[in-house]
Amino acid sequence: xxxxxxxxxxxKYCVLIIAAAAVALSGCSHKGPYAxxxxxxxxxxxxxxxxxxxxxxxxxxxxxxxxxxxxWVGTVNFNLRKPNYVIIHYTAQDSLAQTLRTFTLVKxxxxxxxxxxxxGKVVHMLNDYLRAWHAGVSKWGTISDMNSCSIGIELDNNGxxxxxxAQMKSLLALLTQLKKAYNIPTANFIGHGDIAPxxxxxxxALFPWAVLAQKGFGIWPGINIQPAPENFDTTTALRLxxxxxSNLPAAIVAFKRHFIQTDISPQLTPCDLDVxxxxxxxxxxxxxxxxxxxxxxxxxxxxxxxxxP
Numbered sequence: 001x002x003x004x005x006x007x008x009x010x011x012k013y014c015v016l017i018i019a020a021a022a023v024a025l026s027g028c029s030h031k032g033p034y035a036x037x038x039x040x041x042x043x044x045x046x047x048x049x050x051x052x053x054x055x056x057x058x059x060x061x062x063x064x065x066x067x068x069x070x071x072w073v074g075t076v077n078f079n080l081r082k083p084n085y086v087i088i089h090y091t092a093q094d095s096l097a098q099t100l101r102t103f104t105l106v107k108x109x110x111x112x113x114x115x116x117x118x119x120g121k122v123v124h125m126l127n128d129y130l131r132a133w134h135a136g137v138s139k140w141g142t143i144s145d146m147n148s149c150s151i152g153i154e155l156d157n158n159g160x161x162x163x164x165x166a167q168m169k170s171l172l173a174l175l176t177q178l179k180k181a182y183n184i185p186t187a188n189f190i191g192h193g194d195i196a197p198x199x200x201x202x203x204x205a206l207f208p209w210a211v212l213a214q215k216g217f218g219i220w221p222g223i224n225i226q227p228a229p230e231n232f233d234t235t236t237a238l239r240l241x242x243x244x245x246s247n248l249p250a251a252i253v254a255f256k257r258h259f260i261q262t263d264i265s266p267q268l269t270p271c272d273l274d275v276x277x278x279x280x281x282x283x284x285x286x287x288x289x290x291x292x293x294x295x296x297x298x299x300x301x302x303x304x305x306x307x308x309p
Contacts, residue, residue, distance in 0.1 A: 037104035048130075080129045085150035085188045086178060086217075087135055087195065088171075090157040090202040091115070096123070099156060109133060112152040114174060120166035122174060128182075138195035139244040146195050151178060159204050168208065175217045189217040190242070190258075197254035198247055205261045221259065221275045228277035234268060237280035 032038075057070040089112065091099045096117040103111050103125060111132045115123040126132050134152030143149060155171065157163055178184060189212065192200045213220030219241075234252075235245050243251040249266035257264045259275055268276065 034100070034104060045127075082182045083128060083149060083151045083178075084182070084184060085140070085146065085190065086175065086184060087146060087150045087152050087190060087192055088203050088207070089134060089152060089154045089192045089200075090159050090204060090207075091154050092159050092202065093156075094158055096121070096156045099154060100125075112154040114151070115154045115156065116167050116171050116174065117156045118164040118167050120164075120170040122170050128178070135192070135195060137199065138192075140190065140195045140242045141239075155203060157203070159202060162206050163203075163208065168211070172212070172215055172217075175212070176215070179216065186216050187219050187242075193254050193257055194243065197244065197250040201257060205257050205264055209258055209261075219279060221278050225274050225278050228270075228273040232273060232277055234273065234276060237276050240280040241276075 055072045055074060057072045060068040060070055062068055091102075093099050093102065096115065099115055100123065102108050103115070111126060112134045113124070113126045113128055113132050115125060117123070128151055131147050132152045133147060134154070135146035135150060138144075138146045140146060153171070153174065155163060155167060157167075175189065179186075179189075191207065191209075192202045193204070209218055210220055212218050235248060238245050238248075238251050238255060241255070243255060245251045252266045252268060253264050255276065256268075256272060259279065260272055263269070263272075
């Protein structure tokens, strides 16, 4: 089985991150089974670089429709807006090849930053700073556009089987690197089913969230669980964790799928209430970070590279 290590490549200017990806793709765009889609990817990154390099002043009009004087003066103090969440999915497909095909077709309109195969292979499909189409219609706390603030990771799994040990090992290595690179809060490692409870169940009740929480990825109830009070407000508690409670039964199922796993009915048992009570006291919704990260240089996305034999 191949071994993978993860490396952060520092880049001085934010435009160069996307440009470097475009150059790298251009070198391999005429080789392999994904030559055509890599070429399309290359052209799209070129177009994004062109947008970033535009130096056009804002076109402003006053209330009478007259232009307001404006000019472009480029600041030297900037970097990229970093991802602040990681959303974990399963592919609901039968092979890595099938998933890669889906993510390289235009019609499905879906993508992810990473796909992790059963054998542990990690496929990086999109620069971490770019917006993948993995979350869809979703909400977490007050955030209704999860695609714009998150990294999407797809696990090669049809939703009916346990997750392979090699796959989980690679996932943990990837999560470790992403958390370090972007300073992602522990509570912000969540599942697709958490943010889209009416539409999606993934990564499902078989996913080992407890294992991830032990490593610092996501919250989990502690050993000493305190009993919930009689007047415990379950709706507020679910909201404090992040769930959209506009459809309360769906939110309860999503919560139980993640944190209970042995029973995913839309009713809360006394044990479920205790778990919910303790979790709601552990975390509140973390807002998307919009202030610049203090760092000497922009941190490039995690790059998956084979270890030297």
